Amino acid sequence: xxxxxxxxxVVELTSHANRSEGLELQREARPLLVGLVATxxxxxxxxxxxxxxxxxxxxxxxxxxxxxxxxSFAWGPGQSTPVHDHGTWGLIGMLRGAELxxxxxxxxxxxxxxxxxxxxxxxxxxxxPEEGDVHRVRNxxxxxxxxxxxxxxxxxxxxxxxxxAMEGNRKPFRSGYSNDWLPNLWDRSVETAG
Numbered sequence: 001x002x003x004x005x006x007x008x009x010v011v012e013l014t015s016h017a018n019r020s021e022g023l024e025l026q027r028e029a030r031p032l033l034v035g036l037v038a039t040x041x042x043x044x045x046x047x048x049x050x051x052x053x054x055x056x057x058x059x060x061x062x063x064x065x066x067x068x069x070x071x072s073f074a075w076g077p078g079q080s081t082p083v084h085d086h087g088t089w090g091l092i093g094m095l096r097g098a099e100l101x102x103x104x105x106x107x108x109x110x111x112x113x114x115x116x117x118x119x120x121x122x123x124x125x126x127x128x129p130e131e132g133d134v135h136r137v138r139n140x141x142x143x144x145x146x147x148x149x150x151x152x153x154x155x156x157x158x159x160x161x162x163x164x165a166m167e168g169n170r171k172p173f174r175s176g177y178s179n180d181w182l183p184n185l186w187d188r189s190v191e192t193a194g
Contacts, residue, residue, distance in 0.1 A: 011090070012176040021067070025153060037123075052076040056073070059177040067153070068152060079139050087159045087161050088128070088153040090127045094120055099146060102137075
């Protein structure tokens with residue numbers, strides 16, 4: 001079915017975004033993402049390619065009004081993020097491999113490590129400033145690439161965010177994207193490109 005699954009997801013999520021926002025939109029998006037990551041037959045390989053030095057973040061779609069964005073993350077063996085926040089709601093759906101997500105509490109000046117959750121294919125986890133927004137993510141495997149699909153309540157590549165040192169110091173950053181072009185969901189030639 002290829003990118004048709006992603007196109008259907010975008011159309012349905014856009015319909016929800018036309019009538020919902022914030023955490024309500026996140027709740028409505030969750031079962032849609034569960035459906036999307038239930039099958040690993042639709043994401044072209046160019047959006048699954050890890051880099052040898054760092055994980056890669058590929059923009060798959062950004063709503064024209066920036067109400068949401070959809071991103072694939074390709075994690076090389078053992079790769080991880082720094083401790084970071086999102087500044088908006090997010091959903092993480094595991095497509096291939098596995099991730100370990102460790103939550104952190106930053107309310108007391110220092111980082112306090114919390115629960116680590118393992119995401120396996122088909123699992124979906126949520127983050128938001130209201131429910132817990134600071135975590136570190138890493139590929140659960142040291143010998144293979146893992147791929148996850150993230151949905152955020154903004155154009156996540158342009159959101160002002162923070163990374164955290166263990167002492168609690170914060171440093172601003174914008175993640176951007178590994179790709180500077182977008183797939184055309186309505187043009188099937190992208191499925192065979194690359």
